[in-house]
Amino acid sequence: MAANVNTTQTDKSIFSRRHSIQKLAEDTRRSQKISVPLHDENIEDHSGTKVKENTYSLFGHSPFQTYFLQSSDKEAKSDEAVSPKMYELVYDKNEVYQVFIYLLILVVSGEFLEAPTFIMADAALLQKLGEKRRHYGKTRLFGSLGFAFASFIVGGLLDSTEYRYCGRVMNNYNMLFYSFAVIMAVAFVFAAWMFEFTYEEDGNSKNGSDDTMEILTLLLKFQYAYFLIISFFLGFSNGLFFNFLNWFLEDLGASKSLMGIATIFRAAALIIAYIFNSFLSELFGHVQLMLISVAGYFILFGSFSIIHNPLWSLPLEFLEGIAYGTTWSTAVTHLADVTPKGGAATMQGILQGIYWGLGGGLGAIVGGVLIDGYGVVPSFRLGAVMSAVVLIVSGFIQFCIFKQRRNLKKEEKRTVEHIVE
Secondary structure: OEEEEOOOOOOOOEEEOHHHHHHHHHHHHHHHOOOOOOOOOOOEOOOOOEEEEEOOOOOOOOOOEEEEEHHHHHHHHOOOOOOOOEEEEOOOHHHHHHHHHHHHHHHHHHHHHHHHHHHHHHHHHHHHHHHHHHHHHHHHHHHHHHHHHHHHHHHHHHHOOOEEEOOEEEOOOHHHHHHHHHHHHHHHHHHHHOOOOOOOOOOOOOOHHHHHHHHHHHHOOHHHHHHHHHHHHHHHHHHHHHHHHHHHHHHOOOOHHHHHHHHHHHHHHHHHHHHHHHHHHHHHOHHHHHHHHHHHHHHHHHHHOOOOOHHHHHHHHHHHHHHHHHHHHHHHHHHHHOOOHHHHHHHHHHHHHHHHHHHHHHHHHHHHHHHHHHOHHHHHHHHHHHHHHHHHHHHHHHHHHHHHHHHHHHHHHHHHHHHHO
């Protein structure tokens, strides 16, 4: 709930559940002689002012009530300062907990339904590409185009919903849910009636259990286990950025439109990374490209921890797009190259689980705990330190692998020379 505390002001705005507001209101009225609305409809304060009750719910009635006195409505529309005002935000812990539970149920349910769509889409695309799967990114980039376009449009709409409440500028985030519902309805129409996947059956393919065991045996080898560990860390880094970067930019003073423009920069970088990934993979190798992405996150964590102007987010978001696009397309194509023909969906499911589920999920949870306890800047600096450690350890491993391969080549050369002699 929000209370407008002023000795010259006798009106007050309250946001609370009905059962938890009574005691606080009575104490406040005794101490400051403030009249507080406590009834359901047509509530009158000591001066006879009518109170309007607003509830927002898809199903007609929300358990959370919002009460507005006419005085608070006038305060939102008037810029004239009659007298200095102080505002204090008071939160109902029971209400916050209930909102958290509702959102947790919605998020878990949504992720449960959403997770298989990425796996099925990527597996179908890789199967269609066949030997040309290194060009996966050139098809995947259209998803980034849609993401950028939607972010820019919705960001502009969100900026148009600003209002002032208890001295704070807020936005009506219902606009996000309405936009999401419309876009999902359009996607449903396309997926259900206007698009069809076709598959080519492999007569020599093994059954599902044999393919799964072959994939698990493959991933237990050092080179692939090491690759998945790097993928996990990159997913962790992306989860930290994806969930908390916009909040950090808002603290720096960035508008919703600027965040939308930053998303366009990120999407443009994603498109570039997807287009040139096949060329860069042949030039540097898959593992080396993943380590370049780790270096990119090192720069990102360090840079975001020292900037004060939100405009710097534009080039940094571009770099983040390059890092993420390189990471994901490299990981998908590298593992697809060694996957049995009948196990594409299984391999993509494992990669999705490690990158998005384990890495991204831990990035969100650990990042939230660190940011809540220490703040964004120290958390980003810790991310930079972790990236540096991963780079150093990976560099040492790559040096050992290079040295081992060189020694093997020397031994093969000596063996050939000995046979010739």
